[in-house]
Amino acid sequence: MFFIGIDRKSAQSLSHQIYSEIREKILQGQLKGGHRLPASRTLSEELRVSRNVVVSAYDQLYAEGYLETKQGDGSFVAEGLHSLPENKDLLTPLLAPIPPMTLSGFDSSLIDFRSGLPDLNLFPAKQWLGHYRAVLDHLKAVDLAYGPPEGRWELRQSIAEYLKSARGLQCDPRQILITSGTTQAISLVTKLILSSGKKQDVILEDPITGDISRIIELNGGVCHPIPINQKGLDVRDISEDLSPGFCYVTPSHQYPLGGTLSITRRIRLIEYARLKDCFILEDDYDSEFRYDVQPLQPLYELDKNRVIYCGTFSKTLCPALRTAYLILPPALLETARRLKWYADLHNATLDQLVLSRFIDSGDYIRHIGKMKKRYKSRRSILLNALSLHFADSIEILGAAAGLHLCVRFPGQIFDRQTILELKIKGLILYPVAIHSQFPDQYEDTLIFGYGILSSHKMEKGIMILKEYLLKFPGSSSHK
């Protein structure tokens, strides 16, 4: 008995239906090894389908090994196939939905002072598309093949040129490695330095962006957060016993405090690195936006053999581009290149070519200039609102650059409860304390991102905060 049900109205081809039914019967043990299948002609007559339909189903079953030929005279079920009941146990924990990553700052009903996002409404989509079209117009087949792990030469040249003219930073384009964002850059540097036989200890500033220590740890580093102040990291605060593989710093605009590493401390840091024979990773994430003077000289300029410089397009263009770069001391280049290759071969090519044209055309510098004006005016509005409502009772930190500043409210404690109550009032605030291993030192300090909020929202937000603090002054003792 060989029953196959086919459904002529189904979207699946008749051939696929026959294939599936026979396959199921074999896997479920209804058709045993050695069983001879009807000849294709017989089955096609039985099912009233064309013989090709059956032949095609049989071919598929042969190709997948369900059928085999014996003595050349028929189709037989292969030996040794038996049921594989689905293992249900593991499936059960399944489909709890994956919670989406929070993408706040875009919920129009809330005032969200989240930092680290540029104003994405002003992304130069028209110019970008123009360069994209030009790249496709000039495309060669080889551009679509596997590319070099260090990135496209065109883009590395554009970045070196840009850094020279706009930042006064001199490097050889061959020192540049294109990475998938700063996250990958930090991960590569960690692997790079630890694999070169250096100690696994890593010095970090505290407070710091939360993800940094996790990225370093996942790549084998052991993090040592050093409490810093407005002047940045002082190597004299590092325990003498430590002999780190590298120090991660944000000298131009410390995140989150916003301070600048003073030249005295920079020199001390370089001397420390030389003494300990370690490297320094300079994360220069938003230094393009410095409002009162030119962007500061990078630490990199003080010692091009000890400092690894990391720049990004996430704050100047957009995070969605996932493009950053490292400037590496020559001795580390070849290993870095291999690590990138074994991580993901290389960044996607078209975006690299488009970005190179975008920079070379001058559109990039123009965009930064435009955004700088915009952010400068937003910063003024925020500072004015803070001054209006709080006058001299607060202390502003790190307002000289970037897309955020910090405010200390002496005597105030922004604990979880306070933040929650303010959220209910429509105001989302970020305490520095969540970025620190020593939260007590920062319980009175908040981070205010001003890259993406409208003037109106910022002013309203500061007013809500003022009203709340008037009602519940001082510490969180009212709870």
Place this chain on the structure above:
Amino acid sequence: MFFIGIDRKSAQSLSHQIYSEIREKILQGQLKGGHRLPASRTLSEELRVSRNVVVSAYDQLYAEGYLETKQGDGSFVAEGLHSLPENKDLLTPLLAPIPPMTLSGFDSSLIDFRSGLPDLNLFPAKQWLGHYRAVLDHLKAVDLAYGPPEGRWELRQSIAEYLKSARGLQCDPRQILITSGTTQAISLVTKLILSSGKKQDVILEDPITGDISRIIELNGGVCHPIPINQKGLDVRDISEDLSPGFCYVTPSHQYPLGGTLSITRRIRLIEYARLKDCFILEDDYDSEFRYDVQPLQPLYELDKNRVIYCGTFSKTLCPALRTAYLILPPALLETARRLKWYADLHNATLDQLVLSRFIDSGDYIRHIGKMKKRYKSRRSILLNALSLHFADSIEILGAAAGLHLCVRFPGQIFDRQTILELKIKGLILYPVAIHSQFPDQYEDTLIFGYGILSSHKMEKGIMILKEYLLKFPGSSSHK
């Protein structure tokens, strides 16, 4: 004495020149800590520049910490700054140029049978640009912010739909994680499985793509290559002592031998994974191109809890896109998502949205159909040329699918010398032996990629090979 030389013809602003000169003098110890600088008015008169120029240079020096104010009445060089002579030692090994990655197959003077590349001349640039424009037209600011690590929902849905209709593979879009190519996919799976407390041993097929074992090792795996034959991996060849974390296999079209894992061995592999409580990573890199029957059922369909499926767009569209995906058992989802986040946050967003539209529009299936016809015809030309010149003296392996096949030349040895001599004749060939830990078994077998070569070149290449082998028959004993 305070001498500053300025060059009015320089591209650098006067202000930057003054800043640089003072900065250098400080770092070189010519201006010592506590030294009082001339008032800006005095210096501007001396240099015959506007006072703003000097003020701006001083501002920059203040911002970077080179100057400080004392008692509010003047600009003083900060204390504790001293010379940092460049450490030349490390710089010396520098600028040996980084050798470019070989991008052969594009040198028109050579006949290069390299495998693994689709015909990039037929990339559907026009359609792609159309979808790119549509994505930019519909862009919201949030699309340019940081995105979800698992990838855009739109793309995950498109892939699930495509797999269902074109491959008969059923999965929930929530099980899909977008990765930066198969390289990153393998790296994530290795971390994922090893971090879940599984054993660090990994079973590999031998022969295999060279990079795979390196990627696995860099992420903490210990590779155990198991010699395979045309029927693929037989778990009975694995030492009983081993208890692997996972097995990496290419069941649809083994690389490089081209065989299909038979259903008997598939079932045995699944049972092995259940017995050993390990996972299977199914790399389905080019199964879309199967010429005589439909693409084979993936191993994944046999056990959705044990098999992690990996698909890629590198062979169907182009490698430069750096886009692949994993279908993960639900139990592994959350950890995979975190690992991707800490690797590079997520794939670039615009490409994800464009690819989603490209698939949804039907352009993707049409492109695959078109390419399949093209490759099928190239395969015929290659097979005909081989048959014409070698008749029955050779054995063709793995020609049923993909973009390459293998040829065994019984009695022939393709050692380094032979390959070099053929290269001099303009023919680049790839022995299977370079992909194996047991090269002796494969010294008579070559891989022929036919994705990108013209009919003419393939025919000429086979003729060159024939002539060479006629002249130097048998093993490499003539040398």
